[in-house]
Amino acid sequence: MRERSRNRAVWSWRWIGLAAVGCMLSPGRAVAQPAPSGPLSLYDAIQLALKNYPAIKESRARAQAADEGIGVARTAFLPRLDMLWQENRATHNNVFGLLLPQPIVPPISGPVLGTRSYDSVWGSAAGVQLSWEAIDFGLRKANVDVARAQSVFGKARSDLTELDVAAAAADAFVTVLAADQAVRAVAANVDRLQVFANTVRTLVANQLRPGADESRANAELAIAKNQLSQAVQAAEIARAALADAIGAAGIAVEPAIGRLANPPDLTSAVVADLTTHPGARAALAAVETVRARERVLDRSYFPHVSFQTVLAGRGSGAQVPGQPLLGDGLWLQVPNWAAGMSVTFPAFDLFSVKARKRVELQNELAERARYDQTLQNLTTQNARARALMKAAVEIARNTPVERQAATDAESRARARYESGLASVTEVAEAQRLLAQAEADDAVARLGVWRALLAVMQAQGNLQPFLNQVR
Known part of the structure; x- marks a missing residue:
């Protein structure tokens, strides 16, 4: 029984551990921004991340640079004027x-004078x-098509970065709320154990219980206090990660639970076409860029x-002899x-053009394989997210029953102990079970929101999620 009790204590902190790990895995580092005023909603946190996060600014700038490359390619149609x-x-x-043509000896025009003078x-x-x-037989148009393909690729990469940053900010936000709920659950357990320790101390002082019971109660209280310190630490780390995720690193952020206090509407989690995911669009754009370069090579061996x-x-x-100066x-x-x-007509370019075509053919095969791998990864990610959501919904339905049963068991065990019908070990086991149930119930609803976020991220569109939290 004691071993099961310890296992439950370990598993009761899985949310805290996941929170700390999730904080460490947030993408990149952001430069400190002005602190948000007042409690921060989830929707506002995502908007701040999309506005301030450096990775998004970088991806948007690169996408804009690729778009400007189309104009650069079009300038090849203009005439050239040299003066x-x-x-x-x-x-x-x-x-x-x-x-023979060379850049060293300058040519001299005019008749041969037969002089060897150094006069100038x-x-x-x-x-x-x-x-x-x-x-040009379509060469310049093919180069413009390459620039357009690169622009599409840059835009898709920018959309993928925005999706990842927004999802990371939302996940960090939910992580903070879950950590706060865990702190409340652990604090309630500490208060409960403090009351029980005082009761045991009184019984031992009146010689109604052995001194070992008081030692056990004090040990359980000390363990709970340590767990509370760990929970507070996890919550502080989660807040630091949230500040970084919204582009305001080092700034104190206080999230507001808002609509996350209610269960989400899961009808928006419909099966989507994964080919529209920004990651899939970026991979497909990479394929089209290679094909555009192949068309340039097809237009290169022409006059x-x-x-x-x-x-x-x-x-x-x-002065030329016989001519006036x-x-x-x-x-x-x-x-x-x-x-x-x-x-x-560069006749011998045929060999280099054919060699470059062979290179681009292999590049196309590689990019197509990457596209297929991307679709496979997205399909797997979507399946995992849906499995996570199914389990999270079932857990959220079951945790109220778990908590009520654990509460009843703890009350009865304490009453039996005070009546001399149960040992302190039975009470400690019941209190650990209640602490576990309270922690599970506190984060269960947030687990459903996190699962819905994972599904929307796997499908490449967070808008249905944002519509519910706005």
């Missing part, structure tokens, strides 16, 4: 012959070139048809213009 102005001082020796003259050049790729026009001018202080070269002297079209 140049140059002044130089150089020699004008020239030779006849070919020079001024030279100038300026020009404006307008170029536009008129035909590029470009229109070009240029207006330029040159000036030089060098036009100036000192510091200013433009000879104008030119040109207009035309050019067709370029």
Whole structure:
């Protein structure tokens, strides 16, 4: 019997232990924000988390950056305008012959003068070139599609972050309420044990009970006080975790139970299409991004048809034999213009394009496998959440019966002890059973709310949950 009593004492604190662990597992760390004024409702806590939590600000900024990438991709349709102005001082020796393209030796225009002089003259050049790729066979549109796919992925990731942060804030809120209920239950047990210890002390002083009974009663009271300290500690840790979850780390938060005092409406927990879950949408968007990159590669091995026009001018202080000197070269002297079209085709890019296609094909297979795994995880998470909700509902229906029976048993055991018909061990067992029943009943209704939250999170939509707590 004593072993069962100890086991019940251990299991009576499972909510406190889960509360402490849940506090430590809240995502990320938040920068301290202004303290909420007055008691905080669950709906307000979630709204504060969505407004203040740094992870949400980060995900929204990244989603906006991906959306701006669409505009960047569209700029490829615009023409290109390049301008140049140059002044130089150089020699004008020239030779006849070919020079392969390279960035080191500057080209020299004009006739071969046969000179080797180090005398220099001024030279100038300026020009404006307008170029536009008129035909690209869909390459630029494919790049825009890649940017759109990345934008969809960023938005889905942002929605997933908001879902996780909101669910974490709601769970932390319920954890605080459960910890407070546990503190009240343990405090009531301490008061009850204090009264019983005083009664036993009186009976022992009158030599109506052995001194061992007083020692046992004092030990039970000390254990209950230690349990109360542990419960208070768990409640304080839960409050710190709640403050962090709403983006107000280090700020004192006092939650109000509000509508959580009543049972939730479980009709909203209907079976949902898990493909609409933000996690599934993000995984599918990753697949579409890879496919968009594959379409870019499909459009890459085509000619590029470009229109070009240029207006330029040159000036030089060098004199050609038999020709008059036009100036000192510091200013433009000879104008030119040109207009035309050019067709370029990177023939040997075929090998790199094929290699990159093979890479993207494997990337697509990997992303599709990840999408399938995501759906499988969500399905499992949904099934677990529904099992949790079913058990939580049954427990909430049973705990009032458990508490009433434990209360009656404790009263009768105490009365039998005072009449000399029961031992102190029987009373201690009954009081432990009552403490267990009170703790279970205190958190049972909150357990149903937490289970409903888990179902809504697994389905990817907290709105039905929020409608009930608003």
